[in-house]
Amino acid sequence: MKLVPSSRVALVSLGCKVNQNELEAMRHLFREAGYEIVPFPEKADVYVVHTCTVTHISDRKSRQLIRRALRANPEAVVAVTGCYAQVAPGEVLAIPGVDVIVGTRDRHRLVELVEKAREEGAPINAVRAHEPGEAFEELPLVEVSRARAFLKIQEGCEEFCTYCIVPYARGPLRSRAPEAILAEVERLVAEGYLEIVLTGVHTGAYGRDLPGGIDLAGLLKKIVQIPGLQRLRISSIDPLDFTPELKAVLTGEEVICPHYHIPLQSGDDTILQRMGRHYSSHYYLELIASLRSRRPRAAFTSDVMVGFPGETEEQFQNTMALVKEAALAAIHVFPYSPRRGTPAAAMPEQVAPEVKKERERRLLQLGRRLARQYAREFLNETMAVLVERPLPGQPGVYEGHTDNYLNVAFPAEMDLTGQLVTVRLKELQGGLIWGRLEKDVKEKQENGPGERNKDLVQH
Template identity: 80%
Template sequence: MPAPRVALASLGCKVNQNELEAIKHLFLEAGYQVVPFPEAADVYVVHTCTVTHISDRKSRQLIRRAIRANPGAVVAVTGCYAQVAPGEVLSIPGVDLVVGTRDRHRLVELVAKAREAAAPLNYVKPHAKGEAFEELPLVEVSRARAFLKIQEGCQEFCTYCIVPYARGPLRSREPEAILAEVQRLVAAGYLEIVLTGVHTGAYGRDLDGDISLAALLQKLVQVPDLRRLRISSIDPLDFTPELRAVLIREEVICPHFHIPLQSGADTILDRMGRRYTGRDYLELIADLRAGRPGAAFTSDVMVGFPGETEAMFQQTIAVVKAAALAGIHVFPYSPRRGTPAATMPDQVPAEVKKERERRLLQIGRYLSRQYAREFLGQTLDVLMERPLPGYPGYQEGLTGNYLRVAFPAPADLTGRLLPVRLQELRGSLIWGKLEKDVRERQENGTGGRN
């Protein structure tokens, strides 16, 4: 009897994407064959997002696409949109199972129940303070980097954000479990580990004892043979003196810090509930940059929050430029039902938000290229990730400060950390070449894994 087939799809953030990889592993362990979405399958899993109203719409479209692909299959819907709007999901004819952002480790079991059930099953449960961190299989999405989720949930309740409702309160993974995973990954040959979470900087606040992100990092950097430790995102208020010190002191930690700004206008930051100012943000960047010269600073910026005037938008532009950010993700404000900002006066027209998004993205591209140009002519260690699509004989990878580099390679070097001289910036890629002595060792078959 052939193995049952499962097709999986995800929307949204990297946390969502990594969780989907973990869910895929659950089905593989249960004997399923994973097929591309939306090919013919016996089970479809749609991992949804709800960060904007467009995310909701795309989630519904993806669900309907799965149903059309095989009306006789079991369609399971999980993720943030399923958590906050299970009734809307269940109202789509053809949905068999709704799980949300809890009990995803039970998906294979729940799919079996849904197959036998006479009506769609709703396993969405509200999150509760004190619930345990949900253990999902470790995500190893490439031969070069592994993503390790250390934290779940958020309780900041920024006025625009649906995430605390979708993800629930803080739940941190025990530090001993994280340390053991890192040791296992390093022993398996992984050179870079990326720590992820919903509110990563809040790690440990829900655990007993003197546990914090700074304390965790100090343990992890001591793992023998760990070459790189990268942190996905840290909010400005989470940079305690202890955290700043470890980020500056420990060179194993990648010199790339993603620090959400959201707005450079103090009035808007206050209305968002962000509890820092544009000056605070710039002082933080300056402090970290002084300790880690050459580090990349990237950010999230929202445009068109209720009440944002052109003058306030210009304040955001000024902070983005003064911070000399290496990259920005720009998001037009999207009202989320149930959040305070959705009912605030002075909502900004859609066309104004779109225009501000366009202008800020243009500035972001310029700043990104300016930052990349600083490193032309230098030799940096690049973690080889994969052959470059569409360019036979070329490889691509990432520097510690998150520059994407392409270069001619004598063989598939995926998973190696090797020096590359950066030569030319074309689009979003820097093109370079392996240092001569390294290339000769590879061609002679004497190069080892770094």
């Protein structure tokens, strides 16, 4: 089908950073095919809803977005992609008005399938089951920020934790070829990107499916040798993936950010066993202590679940105690959500919703206290901040992150987005550290950005 110039597409995504990055890649595919990209849910000829299924709430929000697209233009082609589409294509197809379903593979065919649906007028279900040995799906890398680029290096998971739907939605491990990753990093550095974030579904498992014996530690050793790379951040690494070699490279290379996101899920050994998490609370604390001994001021952040089936108040208190002892700098708290088809959904002693909500509240309160405690350690120091954007609702104020992921805001007389600047951290207020630009940075503002940052701003 030949597109007319008026073809418009609106895309929206739910869920994790992997999903957000995939959406940007799909947006690029439509742009290359001649579509005009418009904000969701403006009136468009095509809508793409990239779904999440990590909780039942994610499923509900996915269905709400699909119906919102249908209301925006009942005549439009609606395409549904992502994890919810992969595990429940029948539910998605049952929504009147859905035209195309693509799961978590074959996203590169999305434009082709949308155009076929526009031409033929019949729904297309292109969801395919994942198969052992399938290759990593190459999608175009599109930088979603002038400050940092996210680079997906791995797909799939084979851990099958008892509560998790992700292995069913994302399929087996597939690692991107190291040569392709290194070439992408070199290109991003040449374009002026100062921070690169490596992402994946099970990032610590990188390389297990590749010939030649390369693993995440080996990949990182190659990446850090690329000239001009300022910052390298890894999105998340599971506790059991920390080999001695990985510990050494993560803590021994200055270019790797001193910020380690290590999912905990529970601080109680019985609950960890029931979850299918094959480490103990003692192992987790020893891991944190080992890394902290090498980089004493690093930030340690984590994911923690409350209300897993059978969790008692005492077991929840064990989680609270571990989080406090580990002195985590930030935690993401998730109430357990039964996922159909997972072992935990059939377990007895499901925790009441009101109990889960109360435990979530208490753990979040502890997390906020620990975050303030960690941030206070850096007040009155000068630190490098990667400027990410103007602070919403605050004209002349910008925000960004330090290498250890402190969120910093400061006033500036010109747009410094995408630049690495030196800021003195002054005050903790409203979840942000407020700071002041140092004198040398102000002088650079007056003289204008350097050539490197001029290119970056124009990108």
